[in-house]
Amino acid sequence: xxxxxxxxxxxxxxxxxxxxxxxxxxxxxxxxxxxxxxxxxxxxxxxxxxxxxxxxxxxxxxxxxxxxxxxxxxxxxxxxxxxxxxxxxxxxxxxxxxxxxxxxxxxxxxxxxxxxxxxxxxxxxxxxxxxxxxxxxxx
Ligand SMILES: Cc1cc2nc3c(=O)[nH]c(=O)nc-3n(C[C@H](O)[C@H](O)[C@H](O)COP(=O)(O)O)c2cc1C
Numbered sequence: 001x002x003x004x005x006x007x008x009x010x011x012x013x014x015x016x017x018x019x020x021x022x023x024x025x026x027x028x029x030x031x032x033x034x035x036x037x038x039x040x041x042x043x044x045x046x047x048x049x050x051x052x053x054x055x056x057x058x059x060x061x062x063x064x065x066x067x068x069x070x071x072x073x074x075x076x077x078x079x080x081x082x083x084x085x086x087x088x089x090x091x092x093x094x095x096x097x098x099x100x101x102x103x104x105x106x107x108x109x110x111x112x113x114x115x116x117x118x119x120x121x122x123x124x125x126x127x128x129x130x131x132x133x134x135x136x137x138x139x
């Protein structure tokens with residue numbers, strides 16, 4: 001069973017979760033990086049707005065061919081109640097028919113308010129979210 005663990009992380013928490021979980025199931029870690037590193041202000045203002053509008057981020061090219069994997073896990077942080085814009089870019093990389101286990105990390109909140117929109121966007125790209133998990137990273 002070949003598993004890809006795809007993640008985007010801005011402050012390192014989703015990376016830590018991805019490294020821990022990918023190690024457990026011997027998955028291949030694939031980090032998605034934005035082309036330009038956002039400043040904190042840019043992340044909170046423009047990034048949050050883009051997340052709420054379900055806009056894509058400009059990301060570095062990814063070498064992996066996702067059609068090669070039996071299982072794809074995607075982990076991204078929550079920004080202003082929505083998955084960070086990198087998530088919307090990840091959806092574009094996945095083959096139609098892909099089955100994805102989605103993990104959304106957050107501080108004190110959760111993604112309940114955006115869940116339906118996230119599922120709808122994924123479905124419109126032919127991506128099936130087979131499991132959905134909110135993980136709080138704040139202590
Ligand atoms: C721009 C921005 C917006 C955020 N918005 C929320 C939010 O709406 N609700 C929440 O609970 N946490 C929010 N957070 C906190 C992150 O979702 C949380 O700390 C996450 O685990 C960080 O993952 P990372 O370290 O991999 O970037 C936000 C963080 C950033 C940088």
